[in-house]
Amino acid sequence: MIDFENPQFIRLKQTDNDTYEKLLLPLLIDGEDIVSTYQGTRDGIVFTNKRIIAINIQGITGKKKDITSMPYSKIQTYSVETSGVFDLDAELSLYFSTIGKIRFEFSGSCDMARICRIISNYVL
Structure with missing residues (x-):
């Protein structure tokens, strides 16, 4: 399980959906599509139409992945806590019935309204 308090797993920026496609395609189920992808220094999260997938690249070589x-x-x-004048990062807190609270931090340039629409579309 990813340590979501890990400071390397913050300040995510939107990236191309094909960034993690090769890694995730074998894991996606029939009818599951990548909707949006965000990447930090090494780690990332992928929103699909079924779930959120968190990717933690481990080790010096990055061959080990969680x-x-x-x-x-x-x-x-x-x-959602949006970015402000002095605090340029936005935060998304998700509360899961099985694992509790998870927090992601996005760069201020991320479209947080879009992220909320993605989540709401599949949760509500």
């Missing part, structure tokens, strides 16, 4: 699947059906609530 992948955590978090289905939308387990999200009880979420909150």
Whole structure:
């Protein structure tokens, strides 16, 4: 399981959906599509139409990867803190019935309204 308090797993920026496609294609189920992808220094998260997938690249070489699947059906609530004048990062907190609170930090240039629409579309 990914340590979501790891400071390397913050300040995610939107990236091309094909960034993790090769890694994740064998794990996706029939009818599951990548909707949006965000990457930090090495780690990332992928929103699909079924779940959120967190990818933690481990070790010096990066060959070891920890992948955590978090289905939308387990999200009880979420909150968003948008970026401000002096705090340029935005935060997304998700509350899962099975694992508790998970927090992601995005760069201020990320479209947080879009992220909320993605989550709401599959949770509500």
